[in-house]
Amino acid sequence: MIADIIINSLINGSTYAMLAIGFSLIFGVARIVNIAHTAFYMVAAYCIYFATHKLGLPPVVGMLGGVVVATCLGLITYKIFIDPIREHEAAVLIATIALAMALQEVMLIVFTGDYLSVPALVSGYFSITGVKIFYQHLITFVAVLLILVILRAFLTKTRLGLAVRCTAQDREVANLMGMNESRVALITVGISVALAGFTGAVIAPLTIVEPFMWLHPLIMMMAVVVLGGLGSIKGSFIAAYMLGFAEALVVFLIPMGAFLKGSVALSIMIIVLLIRPEGLFGVVFEEER
């Protein structure tokens, strides 16, 4: 059972980590609570479905197309709806909620509410200590690690990455130092939405594609980000696996309460926040810097 719990923790955690990293990035830099983040993940999933089932293209092409479409859509909607109201955080929050719901309704109209699925990149499974794991889960786990490595390299080894980190630290000073804060935010949004699209591409074969598929991951993603510390990518990564572990524990130790796995994970988040309100690795409130 321990092997089951550990392996399932890693699988669940990888899924949440992929979503949370992109969200953390956009919040950390642009201070945008992008509720529509998982909606872009949904758009990417539908792109894959459309490409594979309607156009008959290979899954890889569908996935690349999904990432491109989600990224372009994210940049366009950011420029039109979010950028003009960026200074008003409450308005941005509501605008992103509205955007997510609008995308949901568009998918509902175009594809109806029928449950759909997309083929895996690599079908089949393998066993570790008797626990069966899909190859697609392994791809997800490897993808998370790859994203972390690439993101770290980008943030620490490139000038643009330096600009992103500076903007995250202090927007006003970064602006004064000659960095175009608005352009940096736009690029960060693009990277974040691309990550959401990539998550959709990797995870869609493991889930059901339907217009409401963005809701559950949103809740877990928010929990991961809050637990890890808003704006902390490292925190999001660790928190994702913590909550994944909590979910796996519930399913294996309390099978009758398997439906409660989400609630238990969220309860753990609340308990941690009561002890440490800024999250595990978050920066304490800006006024305290």
Place this chain on the structure above:
Amino acid sequence: MDRFKLLTKLSFVALLALTLALPCWGADTIKIGVIGPMQFVQGKGHWNGAMMAAEEINAAGGVALNGKKLKIELIQADSNEFINITDATNAMELLVTRDKVDFIVGGFRSEAVLAMQDIAMEYKTIFIGCGAAHPELCERVANDYDTYKYFFRGTPFNSKFLVKTCFIQMATVGAILKQSLGLEKVKVAIVAEKAMWVDPMIAAAEGFIPKMGMEVAGIWRPSPVATDVMAELSAIQRSEAQMIFTIFSSSVGIPFARQAGELKIPAVQVGINVEAQKEGFWQATQGMGDYVMTLNTYCPGVEYNELTKPFMDTYTKKYGEPPTYTADTYSAIKYAIVPAIEKTGTLDPDKLVAFMENDEHLVPSGKVAYYKDEQGRPTHDIKWGPGYLTSLGVQWQDGKQIGVWPYKWKASPDAPEITYKGIEPYKIAPWVVEKYKK
């Protein structure tokens, strides 16, 4: 001038009389509200079945009432009940107040139908439920007849009979496993979504499975909308269950079937999986849903009686796929409501109720008759059993839905053996055979 004023007044009165009489001009139609989650397959089934019935009846001239022929007019109402029960009650409220329908058919989730029922009953509108299984819907009729008498269950039979049928099917498959694989005792994992209609079934299953000579390996309750059940499947495999008794009405049925099939979990799946009743199940599981067996009302190629094939063929030709059980709005309109109107000669709900609750009639899925409870009170709950409604056991085999139950089934030792036309033998998944065959 006086004459002019008089003419003006008379014209005004005539216009007023005309306006007030206007509703009577619309009274050459019978309005039937079709309520369901219209963006989903269940609601589409509601609407498609109702449309087919309305078109057939209207094409034949309409409903005969007091020497006139009235057309059926359908009003669609999207209950959105998967997402929000309040939307469902609002939709029902609009049907009875704004649209002023004469009858209502549809409803899917028990939680929503219980709420919608109250609204329909408040307006004394006959409501035939075509999707919800909770016993309380008809217990209310018995306990408060005057308020709830306008409700009838159309489909499916209530969850007590659903579970009874499932148990019979489970026992049948269990016997096949024991005989074919040489198993001493079959271990059963119960996997049931966390939803209201399921709760009484779990308790019943825990009691009955040992009585059938099988053993409960464990109970798992995933969320109805869970998309990943890897953890549950790992735990089930560890429990060494050879059979998984599923109770799913929502989307969890798809990832469960897909992931279990892809992982080749060595256990057969029997029970209720509403998603597995649909044509789209094969695509949704990427072809991994083979050998999944589910309770179902209709199956291509299987006939209950002489009405089944014409209904199935017409529906499939018209809509490109076989009907799900929610398409029994067709039966509700064509074989319950319309004959009741024509035989009673009235649209008065009380008189119609008095007729309907004692009426027995054939439908494409069997024969409808209504129970009275132990105290002799009408329940408006549909009868289950040979000669009435039994439903089918349908298994996916090589990408097609095949009827596998009732296959030489006897409801009691003295009862005649039943095998509907088109039923074929059950097949055990090859990986299960490989794991257990001695």
